[in-house]
Amino acid sequence: MSTSSDSVINYHQRTKHQLNAYAKGPESLDWDDQPNPFRRFSGCETVKLPMPGADLNCLFADLDKPESIEPQPLMMDNLGLLLELSFGLSAWKQFGPDRWALRCNPSSGNLHPTEAYLVSTDANLIAPGVYHYVSHDHHLERRSQFIGVSENPACYIGLSSIHWREAWKYGERAFRYCQHDIGHALAGLSYAAACLGWRIELLSEVSDAEIARWLGLDRDSDFVDHEHEAPDLFCRLHVNRQAPDSFNAEQLSQLQQSATWFGQAERLSSRHFYRWPIIDEVAVAAQKPAIEAERQQMPILQLAVPSHNLAASQLIRQRRSAQHFNGKAESIPLADFQRMLSALLPNTKPPFTAWNWSPQVHLVFFVHRVEGLEPGMYLLPRDAQAVPVLKQACSKDFSWQKMDTAFEFYQLVAGNVRQAAKTLSCHQPIASDSAFSLGMLADFSDNVETEAWRYRRLFWECGLLGQILYLEAEAAGVRGTGIGCFFDDAVHGVLGLQDNAWQSLYHFTVGVPADDSRLQTLPAYAHLMPTES
Known part of the structure; x- marks a missing residue:
């Protein structure tokens, strides 16, 4: 007898993009x-x-406390x-x-x-x-x-x-x-x-x-x-x-x-x-029933002040999804990159003040141009307890070299991974022309088989992390964009994953945007302004 969890997993398998075929969509728009x-x-x-359009005195770094x-x-x-x-x-x-x-x-x-x-x-x-x-x-x-x-x-x-x-x-x-x-x-x-x-x-x-x-x-x-x-x-x-x-x-x-x-x-x-x-x-x-209230205690983390510490309201309003990146831009500073990583870890600042569960999503980075960091594939575990499980699940060829950071961050493979990042993200240059891109790896089957609605929760967590990256990229003077199109099982193959225990649910990329001068930018609410008679 099929269960709700079976139906959700079937949907997930059915809607994967493959290297030789995309998930079912309209033949024309x-x-x-x-x-x-x-x-x-x-x-x-x-x-x-x-x-x-009103502004507040609050700076983006003020949101850290x-x-x-x-x-x-x-x-x-x-x-x-x-x-x-x-x-x-x-x-x-x-x-x-x-x-x-x-x-x-x-x-x-x-x-x-x-x-x-x-x-x-x-x-x-x-x-x-x-x-x-x-x-x-x-x-x-x-x-x-x-x-x-x-x-x-x-x-x-x-x-x-x-x-x-x-x-x-x-x-x-x-x-x-x-x-x-x-x-x-x-x-x-x-x-x-x-x-x-x-x-x-x-x-x-x-x-x-x-x-x-x-x-x-x-x-x-x-x-x-x-x-x-x-x-x-x-x-x-x-x-x-x-x-x-x-x-x-x-x-x-x-x-x-x-x-x-x-x-x-x-x-x-x-x-x-x-x-x-x-x-x-x-x-x-995947309907969610009433459940017991959960409230997780988040640790206190000290984050460095961002390099572009603008008014928070200004930074929120200027957030954009980059359409193209400058593939020849200079590397982004290591300090900016490390602040982004720190902001993705559970802590007592927003948006984690509105999140009630322990981390179920960890991040695999494809680093292209970060000052002082060798290009390659890296892993940011958002919960140290997941490290041994991930080591067991992933390819035995990974080096798992711990980096010199205030948090756990591992190099898996050294070398140029730009082509891999591009291919895995449906051949999109935004994944390779950026400073780095990443995949969000979720603890999948245990969650979905326990309660089918957690399928949605895993994606919510990914979206929440994506919003952090959007704003942290703006605060670093660069830009990000989410990537929903990627070849699911090809990603898993690169990581050496063999089953549904871990699944990549969302990709993201950050870098120096290549602006299109043909596009005009117009005020958000000019249409609400009173017209002169």
Whole structure:
């Protein structure tokens, strides 16, 4: 009898890219029917947020010690800033007649399957209810009204995914990319909250069914077929340093039972020419039940000040996904590289302040140009206890030479690995023209066979690490980009892995960007500015 874990593993195997074949996707792209990247609900009251673009005094290095940042008051100006720095627009790009938006949170293919909701029981901030955030308009749509008063006023942020947005371009592999994006979004939310002296608590104990009910995602008649939203994460916002009350899910459910709901989701695509039923199947198999609350104690790490210690809000807004790298650029400084590595280790700074589990993902680096570091393949174990297990699983030809760093970092193979990195990443030069690229190696079968929903959690962790790399690259004066296209089993073959115990789930690359002068960059919210009469 097939189990949920079997279904998830089957999906994972089926959606691997191979050297001789890619995972199933659309044979052509219907560009005239590309899903609208901005979800809106018709028939909802809108709540304007203060004009975006405000800056904060917090520097990026200040986020290394979030307890030192003065908490800002909870009011609409600051709430709007939280949403903007997490999910808002960062710029527009234009090439000829084509124009598209960039956001503070990255997305595979810039398709943005992630949607964000505010749930408020705090009448002093906003009328209690559920609100959907529209990044294009930087406003809230009121989806529901709560009747009654909460004993413990609070604000929550819920995240969901529209699988269709990714599947339109990426076919069956899209479910993976949606989970990456959720990890990026959680990390982005954590960073943004820390800029305000606030903290995000991930309420990992709640089930998908509860999140769907609280956000109104289970109201099937409110959504177009094939454009439903899948529940993912639910977080509580803390705006002061007082010990938080325990989360009362029953109280929130009671408020929802008497809520009045408004609005219908507007159609994202007029056609759905291709259908990918395997995505619906894996989404059901990987549903998350209610679990015991987990809170991991994170170690305190001292990080060096980054070489480009800009205002955190400025750095978040300038984050971009590099499209090309300068393959002849100078090496990046070793100090910058080591800071990036340190920031990827579990610690008491964001976004790990919003992460509840011990590390399950370790990083294999393809180093090309880092000052003072020999080119080659390296491993950064994010938990020292994983080292003997990885040594046993990986190729016996690896040297496992421990490097002279304040943390465990091993050279596996010395030499030029640029061609290998490029080939493994679907022949993309971004993996070889950069200063380094990497693969995220997850403790796979033990997790998925224990609980099928952990498949999604592994991808969330990868996305969270990707967001760290994005911002740390900007703070080093360079740029990064996520790589979702790689030849899964070819990566495993290079590492000498023989089974599903370890799987590479996400790749990333960092280097000196090669800018395209043909592209225009336009302000993020010029369209909201009042026009002169």
